[in-house]
Amino acid sequence: MERIARPCQKRIVFFLTVLPWQGHALIKKLLPLTEPTPLSFQWKFGDGFSSVRANPSYIYYRPADYTVSLTVSNGVCSDTEEKLLRVLEFRPSEPATDKVRLLELYRSNLYPNPAEDVVKIDLELSDEAPVLVQIFNLSGLKVAEYEFVGIEELVEFNMSGMTPGSYIMAIQSGRISKTIRFVKTF
Structure with a gap:
């Protein structure tokens, strides 16, 4: 018999820390805050990619609006939270004069x-x-x-x-x- 998780009484909350990174947006911290402690995590980054890690990092390479969602389950109940993330185009303040350095x-x-x-x-x-x-x-x-x-x-x-x-x-x-x-x- 398959157990289906019901909606939780308490809503989940998560925070995004987004930093510019080499002309792209880097989600440095995805911090889920929920009780009871989740047993599973399902992050959807809004561009077709996802993660089941509790606290993943993720890079957006194109400017757009993305809906980031997190679904957590503790085996008894589950809940989903969504947030809108707007990634803006990166424009340096001064024209680049140096060659692009490759990561080494x-x-x-x-x-x-x-x-x-x-x-x-x-x-x-x-x-x-x-x-x-x-x-x-x-x-x-x-x-x-x-x-x-x-x-x-x-x-x-x-x-x-x-x-x-x-x-x-x-x-x-x-x-x-x-x-x-x-x-x-x-």
């Missing part, structure tokens, strides 16, 4: 390797940018995903729930893509 990866180190419970990745990019880190087992199954915005970051990943074995960490930022193989021990 200056440094990417993963340690310790092999690791027991925590692995650290040390990244340095040429400019601040969204970074997506995905971890895959050797069968190609994604076991973890992390997103953040940074330029020079030391990020710790907790692997205590992962089974011992070899994994591939895929790092993506802009057109940059790097993979690092590492081992999780007991």
